[in-house]
Amino acid sequence: MNYAAAIKAANDLTNELPFLGSSPSRQDYEDALALVEYLIEHDPDSPLVEMLTAKIDKYENESPEFAEFNARVASIPSGVALLRTLMDQYHLTQSDFENEIGKKSLVSRILNGQRTLTLDHMRALAKRFGVPVVHLWGIDEDDFLILRKK
Structure with missing residues (x-):
């Protein structure tokens, strides 16, 4: 060289x-x-x-x-950030999550930080979009594996 x-x-x-x-x-x-x-x-x-x-x-x-x-991005819960990304990528509206989350008003409150995604919501979203639940939960997969062992 x-x-x-x-x-x-x-x-x-x-x-x-x-x-x-x-x-x-x-x-x-x-x-x-x-x-x-x-x-x-x-x-x-x-x-x-x-x-x-x-x-x-x-x-x-x-x-x-x-x-x-x-700082604003870091303050957004990862589940909400992923939900917004999925909405953008798949051209979905708040009404398109009735099977996974519920009514449009609940989706709106989750997106605005007034409510949080439940584990059932996360599981349903993960199943629909083929993403790991941990990505919606807000921890990385290594931490998730450690928690599962406890």
């Missing part, structure tokens, strides 16, 4: 894509998002996709401008 050539290539890449550098700006971030979108459409196997998305993730998690948003 030619270290000098690798270092030069990395420096050239950082000059062309400042977002990959040590202190990216908001504009660098916006440019990186646009490039990832382009790459996904035209060259999804490019190693740049992984490099940029990792750096974008780090930027969004560490940048003060995203702190309030990240």
